[in-house]
Amino acid sequence: MSTPGTLTSERILEAAEETLRRFGPAKTTVVDVARALGVSHGSVYRHFPTKADLRDAVVDRWLRRMHPALAAVADGAGSAPERLRLLLWTLAETKWTRAQDDPEFFAAFAELADEARTPVVAHVDFVVAQLTKVITEGVARGEIASDDPAATARALFDATGRFHHPSARSEWVRPRIDASFEGVWTLLRNGLLPRGSS
Amino acid sequence: MSTPGTLTSERILEAAEETLRRFGPAKTTVVDVARALGVSHGSVYRHFPTKADLRDAVVDRWLRRMHPALAAVADGAGSAPERLRLLLWTLAETKWTRAQDDPEFFAAFAELADEARTPVVAHVDFVVAQLTKVITEGVARGEIASDDPAATARALFDATGRFHHPSARSEWVRPRIDASFEGVWTLLRNGLLPRGSS
Structure with missing residues (x-):
């Protein structure tokens, strides 16, 4: 003991x-x-x-481990569209790698995350805040068109759910999922650019 | 007997x-x-x-039931972007309604669909073919910009997975999911329109 x-x-x-x-x-x-x-x-x-406290802490710990890398992309160099792409890619690819390398843990994590509302909401808010920051900068620089950066950030997060939501993990077969990411990103990028640019 | x-x-x-x-x-x-x-x-x-044949036939029957409504939208009136929106909306809303009205069946269906590759692939191909048809018409009319309508159709399908993939059903809480759909659609629509239009 x-x-x-x-x-x-x-x-x-x-x-x-x-x-x-x-x-x-x-x-x-x-x-x-x-x-x-x-x-x-x-x-x-x-x-x-409680067992729920332990569950939430496990999920929280795992999700927070990704945050420094995501913040580094948001605060890094490159155009706003490039940083948005890299943010969403990092969010997705981290999970693809973990789900592939450690499927037992990832399946357990996905099941827990489905119940652990508090840490999941905090994580989604963190990611959407990083996206919002980049979109706001992009609008100021004329690289992105958005009347409401927070709403656009949420839409980007939701439109890429297939790539980062643990419940979609059965779809994460490479290289097919990489091609799917590129296709979705092309469409989203077109939707973000100011009209008249290309 | x-x-x-x-x-x-x-x-x-x-x-x-x-x-x-x-x-x-x-x-x-x-x-x-x-x-x-x-x-x-x-x-x-x-x-x-085999039990797998019966499983596939159950999934196939349920998915095919949606097809006439989706084809009617694709062949219907309205601009190409309006029809794409209504196609994706119909695909999503049919599942939201069934998941809410008959959660026991929908949970069983979702679990079976995860295994039933053949009918699921046929269904996805059907939906993507309807989207492709509308995008191709939209390009011809100058309502949509796309170098590759089939790839754009697949990207639209993938970017709306959160709204129609059964594994995302825990997210289908209304009216929140309706607002999420509108946000994603606004971004996708911007991505479809020819540069220079609005």
């Missing part, structure tokens, strides 16, 4: 990810996570009072 | 839909369907030699 002092939330979340990968969400209990750590389930509950 | 003469494929498929609605795909067997019809499972196998 570890002492409570050594049991950090981070260690619990790592153990929870590993337990989920092995048993799946339906069969993973707080007791399993505690057993993997060699602690009592009471020790886990002190960090995550 | 009915005589084989009275047991049509159509009757079997009706019984299969009802059995699926009640028990779900995992628990539905050919024997259950035969029992609901009061026939031997051998009689069902004469029409559908």
